[in-house]
Amino acid sequence: MNQLMSGNEAIARGAYEWGVSFAAAYPGTPSTEITQEFSLYDGVYAEWSPNEKIALEAAIGAALAGADAMAVMKHVGVNVAADPLFTVSYTGTNGGLVIVAADDPSMHSSQNEQDSRHYARAAKIPMLEPADSDEARRFIKAAFALSRQFDTPVFLRSTTRVSHSKSVVAPEEPNARREEREYVKDPAKYVMVPGMARGRRVVVEKRMSALREFAESFDENVMELNGSEAGIITAGMTYNYAREAFPGYSFLKLGMVHPLPEKMIREFASKVKKLYVVEELDPFIEEQVRAMGIDVTGKELFPYNNEFDPGVVERSITGKSRAFDVPDLPGLPDRPPNLCPGCPHRGLFYVLGKLGVFVTGDIGCYTLSFMKPLEGLDSCICMGASIGMAHGMSKTLGRGDAVVGVIGDSTFVHSGIASLLNLAYNRSNAVIVICDNRTTAMTGMQDHPGTGVTLQGQATKKLDFEALAHALGIDNVRVINPFDLKETRTVLKEELASDGPSLVIARGACALLKSKESQGKPPLMVDVDRCIGCKLCLDVGCPAISWRPFDSLPHGSTEGKKRKRQEGIALIDVSLCNGCGVCQQLCKTGAIIEVEANE
Amino acid sequence: MSNEKVHTILFVGVGGQGIILASDIFSEVMLRAGFDVKKSEVHGMAQRGGCVSSHVRYGEKVYSPLANKGDVDILVSFERMETLRYIDYLNAESAVVINDEEVFPPSVNLGDEPYPEDIITFVQRHFHRVKILKATDMARNAGDARMANTVMLGALSAFSGVNDSYWKDVLREALPERLASNNIEAFESGRRI
Missing domain, CATH: 3.40.50.920 (Rossmann fold)
Structure with missing residues (x-):
């Protein structure tokens, strides 16, 4: 029966129909759901790898062992996977190998707008590009057929609009699982030392020539x-x-x-x-x-x-537009994205914003902390850059109290571990903070090695950040509760003052995480009698807190005498507040109280 | 509605209002009614609080999942001010359904900018097919304030000319069974507007 499916769901469906048995990925918008959806089909293996390079290498191994395997990533993930990518083009794949790369024109959720097609050309790998969901389903199968026929990795390119649009799909029954190709030791094909690679280099050009011929009769052109x-x-x-x-x-x-x-x-x-x-x-x-x-x-x-x-x-x-022109349209306030109420990043970045240090940031929800009123993050380049940059800045400035690098737990696992080792090895003075919210939040709550659960829901060995840091050679390792402003400030100041590299683990579960520890905390409200309208609580930029001038409030909702001393009051939207208590620590008059205490 | 034209519905509002689910339900209804359907969302990177819009297009054959500006037949706005952000997608004959409720953006919450006034009057001056409702209140009356998106679908359904049974089947399947009858009631209340 025809169904509405997103492009990502359809890619997963097509992979299942073809008989793909192995998928590895690191979450990244707009590609994340492909691997998530695929992991739910019967009889398949799917994993979150620590990063895209590892995902591709795992998929290469699976293909070499005879399986049909795919590695799935967003466009910038291909940069991370580029090293194995260029050489697996030389070795060929034995089983089928498809790399799904999802580009993000308009940068809806990305730091750049690179065009993955250049990788296909540079690495001499064929690339298919579907236009809607049913094509996505068909093209992933065509990509595997091509991979097997020409012994080549194949790219399937998607874009945000293909991945995240829904259109009608006509699913087919899955193939009987294809016979796995037996692995044969073949150093001339798989050991890419110069002498062997020179031979394979010629094979690649012959293959491209055959593929150009194939393209002339490819059904989907x-x-x-x-x-x-x-x-x-x-x-x-x-x-x-x-x-x-x-x-x-x-x-x-x-x-x-x-x-x-x-x-x-x-x-x-x-x-x-x-x-x-x-x-x-x-x-x-x-x-x-x-x-x-x-x-x-x-x-x-x-x-x-x-x-x-x-x-x-x-x-x-x-040269003509049909956009409706309404000349007297009033200007509208923007709605920038914001950290959620109860987000563990809010307290940490409130403190960082006040410390007067340069904060090298990274990729995750916390990147939003650069905005007013927090202004607690000063750079964002790529996954893992926070630690490497903090090291370079700290060395250049020659001071230990000037730079803090901040990275999320999942991002740290992705590409922060080797950089942290570099801090220890090359004796840097920077302070690194891991915002450990126990999940990969921005892409929608995926597990990672630090959560102790796999993509397919199995309990596994849980990465111990503290032990890891010690093993890498970081002697100063502290764990803080980012919802506690005083503790956060004290520990960060101590570590900035101390010699040598430091790691601070700010541990607080994402407010949207189902298993979060903060669940069950009563929401907070403003005691109108005690609020002096000072606006200090607005400095945390919480969506649940607003400030209202008295003129905008219903008549009689506040006392007349109060109007003489102040212009308005803060209000907390009880339906949004989850009681994290960060704003409460800023209020000098004790006006922020638990809803239950008031009743 | 005829099958030949491609119809375009634009759902807009603020993250967390159930816009994506509403547009998913609408798309499924149109699929069952025999149309080709494409749907696409545009939203920023935050989990909640940012602008969300969802384009749904249906007809005998649909190519683009995104609407061309000027081509939207019905704008379904879940938040008063958001209606204005998408005016350029409409034309003088477009229908507009507005949930007459506000969600303040950060700059208004911080007291830096006012929330725009007289939005409803403005919309009524430019469009002659306008439906205004208080969807959250209506949903609360039907049993749960979170069914505001179902109320909005009810209001939209009055324009769509599709057999009621498709709507009710899809609504029943989209939500847990214990909410089904309340949900149908919420839908009906929107439809009566």
Whole structure:
């Protein structure tokens, strides 16, 4: 029966239908749900690996042992996995190996907007790109077929809009599990020392040549001729936008974006008077079409940045927009994302913001702490950068009290461990804080080695951060409760003053974590009689706390005499507050009280 | 509604209001009614509190899951001020369903900016098909304030011309059984607006 599925659900479905038995991934928006969904099918193995490099290496091993295996990651995860990626292209894969890379045009949840297609070209690996969920289901199967046929890793590229849109899917029954290819020792193929790699280098070029030939007859490269006025070469989600904006144009829709089918492109170009390439991000297809000597219009009209929609494609070609123009529209306040009420990061970053140090930050919910009013984080580059940067800054500034590096628990496991070792080895003076909220929060509560539970729900060996730090050579290791402002401030000041590298573990469960310790704490409220309207509690930027001028409150809700001393009061939304108590520690008049105490 | 045109519904509001679930339910109803359906959300990186919008498009054949500006047939806004953020997606003939409740953004909470006034009057001046309701109050009356999104679906259903049975089947399946009858009541209350 036809079903609505997200692109990510459909990729998982397709992998199951094909008979994929092994998947490894590190969570990352917009790719996370692929591995989560896949892990729920019968008879499969799926894991959260500590990072994407390890996930890919695990998948390479599984393929080498004969399985059909996939490694799943977001676009920046491919950077982490790039080292094995470029060389597994030389060795080939034995079983099927597919790398799913999910790009994020518009950077909805990413630090950059890189275009993964360049990796396909640079590493000489074929890449398929689906346009909707049912294609996602079919293309992952086509990718595995290709991998087995050509003994090559294959990329499946998604984008946020493919991964997170829902469309109609027609699921099929799963294949009978494919026979696993027996592993044969073959040093000339698998031991990439220079002498062997030189031989495989030639194999790679031969394979690319065969793949270029294959692309000409690949079923999912489709020509759709609707007249000779204008034609559009496109791929993936962008096809839908262009097809909708210009139903009368002809289309060459590429299901395989690397390598390109040159003969097919030449044939298509010869059938239309005006040729466009419509693609999000970089002019990847366009530049190759130009290099074929074909006259084409592309990035001189279409944007390099941000995801498209039908309006962007239409406006780029016609110069006209159909957006409804309401001239007297009032200006609107923004709604920036914010840390949740009860978030353990709030107390920590409130203190960091007041310490006057440079805080090198990392990737996670806590990155939001750079904003007002916390202003407790000063840099964000990539997973793990906080520790490496804190080391470099601290060495350069020559002081131990100037730099704090802050990293989440999952991010620390991903790429912070070796950097922490570097602090010990090269005797840095920086203070590192692990915000240990017991989960991978930002991508939606995934487990990791520090939680002691696997993706498929099994209890496992739990990483001990304190023991690890000691083993790496960090002598000053402290554990704090980030909901306790005084303790947090005292310990951070002590460690900034101490010699040598320090690790502070700020341990407090994510407010959204089902097993969180703070559950059951009564919400807080403001005692109107005691509130002097000083606004100190607003400094923690909690969504549950607001400040109301008396004029905006219902008449008679406050006493008349109070109006003479102050302009308004703080209010706490009881339905949002989860009683974490951070604001209570700031109130000098004891006006923030438990709801139950008042009743 | 005819099958040939592609219809576009835009659900908007603030994270945590049940917008994604409402648009999922609507999409499932349209799938069962025999349409091709595509749906896509746009939201920021926070778990809650940020702007959320969900595009649902249905018809005989749908290509883009995202609407073109100017093409939205019905805007379903779960928060008063958010209605205005998406005006450029509408046209003079668009229908607008508004939950007449506010969720203050941080700058308003901090007292730095006022919450915009006279939003309903503004919308009524520009559009002639406008439905205003207090969905949370109505949901509370039906048994649980969290069913505000079902009330909004009820109000939307009056425009959609799809057989009631599809709605009720999907609503029953989407929620735990103990809430089913309350949920249908919430839906009906929205539909009567």
